[in-house]
Amino acid sequence: MELNCLSPDIFIHTDTLEEVMCPIGTGVLNDPVVLPCQHRFCKSCITAWLSQNSVCPTCRREVSKQELRPDDGVWKIVCSFKVKCAHPACGWQGRLADRELHLQKQCEFTELICEFGCGSKFLRKELESHKKSCELAPVVCKFCGKTVKKAKLGEHEAECPEAVVECPNKCGSRLARRKLEDHISEDCKEARIPCKYATSGCKFKGSKKSVAEHYAASLEKHLEQEHSVLKVALEKIQGLTVQCQTLASRQTELERRLTASKERRPPPAAAAVSGAKPSAASRRHPQGAHPRQQQQQSRPARQAPAPAPAPAPAPVVPAENQEDLEGGDICKQQ
Ligand SMILES: [Zn+2]
Ligand SMILES: [Zn+2]
Ligand SMILES: [Zn+2]
Ligand SMILES: [Zn+2]
Ligand SMILES: [Zn+2]
Ligand SMILES: [Zn+2]
Ligand SMILES: [Zn+2]
Numbered sequence: 001m002e003l004n005c006l007s008p009d010i011f012i013h014t015d016t017l018e019e020v021m022c023p024i025g026t027g028v029l030n031d032p033v034v035l036p037c038q039h040r041f042c043k044s045c046i047t048a049w050l051s052q053n054s055v056c057p058t059c060r061r062e063v064s065k066q067e068l069r070p071d072d073g074v075w076k077i078v079c080s081f082k083v084k085c086a087h088p089a090c091g092w093q094g095r096l097a098d099r100e101l102h103l104q105k106q107c108e109f110t111e112l113i114c115e116f117g118c119g120s121k122f123l124r125k126e127l128e129s130h131k132k133s134c135e136l137a138p139v140v141c142k143f144c145g146k147t148v149k150k151a152k153l154g155e156h157e158a159e160c161p162e163a164v165v166e167c168p169n170k171c172g173s174r175l176a177r178r179k180l181e182d183h184i185s186e187d188c189k190e191a192r193i194p195c196k197y198a199t200s201g202c203k204f205k206g207s208k209k210s211v212a213e214h215y216a217a218s219l220e221k222h223l224e225q226e227h228s229v230l231k232v233a234l235e236k237i238q239g240l241t242v243q244c245q246t247l248a249s250r251q252t253e254l255e256r257r258l259t260a261s262k263e264r265r266p267p268p269a270a271a272a273v274s275g276a277k278p279s280a281a282s283r284r285h286p287q288g289a290h291p292r293q294q295q296q297q298s299r300p301a302r303q304a305p306a307p308a309p310a311p312a313p314a315p316v317v318p319a320e321n322q323e324d325l326e327g328g329d330i331c332k333q334q
Helices: 042-052 072-080 098-106 124-133 150-157 175-187 208-217 217-266 268-273 280-284 293-299 319-333
Strands: 030-036 039-043 083-084 094-095 112-113 120-124 138-140 147-149 164-166 174-176
Touching: 030 042, 030 072, 030 138, 039 042, 072 098, 083 098, 094 098, 098 124, 112 124, 120 124, 138 150, 174 175, 208 319
Parallel strands: none
Antiparallel strands: 030 039, 083 094, 112 120, 138 147, 164 174
16 A cells, blocks of 8 residues: 655644544645545545545445545645755755755755766755766866866867967977967977988988078088089989990991991892882882872981991090190290
């Protein structure tokens, strides 16, 4: 049997309760109903009773569940009675009608369970302090405005693009993390940049200011470095020039030999007159071929006359000697 009469202890003025006591339980009528015999009971008390009995518990008259009627008048009276909060430490007093609301929404002594899912239980009056300490409470990143769990805030701030950070070069700048890269490559006075002669082997790196000083102080060193780079390049060029010359003279020699072998062969015209088989070239271009083709056939390249044999290289006269010779001439003229 489930009884849920109201405890008389919660009422401030117990002397008025006699009229509204539930005959089944031992408390005050809670959500009362009335039977045709005019006897009143809590709704849940009489429902439980009638599931095992079929008579009024007070007058024993036969009755069924269908005959129960809500007693709004009596319930209104009970609801207007002054009551205390369920928690002895709470000083709240008010109408019974407002008591449930007080417990659900206001009472500082109602036990709550953390809404963020950390599993903690605490009194409502401890809610704010729990929110501050709860690791799962949402907090707002002061840099980007995103909401993150308190436990993850440090992790977030370490990556937040809007978080203000100090320039790692110790230039004194404080700026949003997303601007740091541009700052270091463009504005940072302390960013270490390489010497512009790094390609010539200078290893110096430093701030803009110290690189400028380095340029002024290392003029000679840089010239020497550049010079040795140029020297190496020049040696390479000289080596390549010699290779070019060797290849050019080989080409001249091959051309000379080719011409000589052509000269030993009889000319194609003579072959045609003597009734010899036409060459592949003359078969492809019979008489009456397109004038342009004829023109092509008669290009000097095809029947080029033998060029004069390459002249023997002139003996190399050192420039100084040449000057001497010329100077000598001038002397003679004078
Ligand atoms: Zn009852
Ligand atoms: Zn009755
Ligand atoms: Zn309370
Ligand atoms: Zn919590
Ligand atoms: Zn952020
Ligand atoms: Zn900086
Ligand atoms: Zn340098």
